[in-house]
Amino acid sequence: MDESEDISTAVYQSNWHLAEPKSRRYLWMMMMRSQKPLGLSIGPIGSVNLNAFIQVCLL
Numbered sequence: 001m002d003e004s005e006d007i008s009t010a011v012y013q014s015n016w017h018l019a020e021p022k023s024r025r026y027l028w029m030m031m032m033r034s035q036k037p038l039g040l041s042i043g044p045i046g047s048v049n050l051n052a053f054i055q056v057c058l059l
Contacts, residue, residue, distance in 0.1 A: 007034040 008031045016027040039047045048056075 004034045004036075004038060007031075 011027050011031045011034075014027075016024060016031075019027060038050050040050075040053055041047050
């Protein structure tokens with residue numbers, strides 16, 4: 001599990017559903033966004049995930 005998924009889990013395990021409606025909406029968006037994998041777009045070639053990018057930088 002990577003760090004962004006940890007954020008989603010931490011928000012979900014909090015009492016986010018008891019917050020004010022506006023805060024609940026922001027926390028829900030944070031949970032949804034943190035479940036998407038982090039990647040970089042490299043134009044017409046496609047996209048690269050963080051691990052592949054780090055490997056290329058270390059070459």
